[in-house]
Amino acid sequence: MSRVTKMVFCILMMAALVTTGFGKAELTADIEGEDINLSDHGAFIKDDGVPFVPVRIIGEKLGAYVHWEQDEQKVYIYPEDKGRFIELELEAAEFIINGETQAMSSSSQLRNNRIQVPLHFINDALEARASWDGNKVSIAQGGExxxxxxxxxxxxxxxxxxxxxxxxxxxGNTELTFARIFKVEYFHEEQNSWEEVELELAWIQDMVMLKPGENHIQKINPEDFAQETKTGSYRILKEVRCFETDQEFLLTEEFQLN
Structure with a gap:
């Protein structure tokens, strides 16, 4: 095979990969016990890790009437037996329920000619229980x-x-709440124990609300350590709470400082 032929072949293969989406993880869903490939309907995961899902197919699977108004660039949703009327405008970061405006974490988007919304919209607007783990979304009416x-x-x-x-x-499928404060601990190998590292930080006194499917990033720099920075193993400790179930979670994650 000549060099030119090889180059043409490689270009064609790359084009095929792009058009078929080969190599991209598919986003699937279990909606009321029915398995659906959401990627076929334009679903995707944003760079920040938030899953976006198609509002029409999910709404209809949950028994809602979904109507697209081309002139207004809006979706109108009428959930079954819930006395709700939902308006969602394309590329807006909010929606309206019975005249009351509610915010979304990100704007709705158009993919594969279908309106995509952040996963928490399913919880907030359609009152379903939506959660996701990896590339699998689970959605059910009511539920635990x-x-x-x-x-x-x-x-x-x-x-x-x-x-x-x-x-x-x-x-999960519930809202989580936490303060910005966290702890850092250093592992003493000789003592085989963890010791808290004092931090020179001014904490913002507010609470973070994390809806299903959302992520929150925080940062710490070793220059914020009150004592001399040592190389070795550290861990971050973070408290998170779910008020709906009255549960508290203590998260830990280790890292190495060189």
Whole structure:
């Protein structure tokens, strides 16, 4: 095979990968016990990790009447037996329920000629229980409240001069609440124990509300350590609460400082 032929072949293969979406993780869903490939309907996961799902197919599977008004660029949703009237405008970061405006974490988007919304819209507007784990979304009418939260650092090892970023991820179907404060501990190998690291930080006194499918990133820099920075193993401790179930979670994530 000549060099030119090889180049043409490679270009064609790359084009095929792009058009078929090969190599991209598919987003699937269990909606009231029915398995659906949401990626076929334009669903995707944003760079910040928030899943976006198609409002029409999910709304209809939950028994709602969904109507698109082209001139207004709006979706009108009438959930079955709930006495609700929902308006959702394309590329708006809010929606209206019975005349009352509510905010969304991100604007609705158009993908595959279908309106996509942040996953928490399903909870807030359609009053269903929506959660996700990896590439699988679970949606059901009513159902049990199932809080689930994860935390991880964006890397496993850090230099003493760089920010240490960590992400709190709501993987359940309830809203989570937490303060911005957190703790850092250092592992003493000789004593085989963890010791709290004093931080020189001025904490913002507010609460973060994390809806299903949303993430929140916080950062700490070793320069904020009150004592001399040591190399070795550290861990971050973060408290998160679910008021709906009156549960508290203590999250921990270890990292290495070089």
């Amino acid at each position: 409240q199932n809080p689930k939260v994860e935390m991880d650092t964006l890397d496993e090892e850090f230099e003493a001069s760089e920010d240490i970023a960590f992400k709190i991820k709501n993987r």
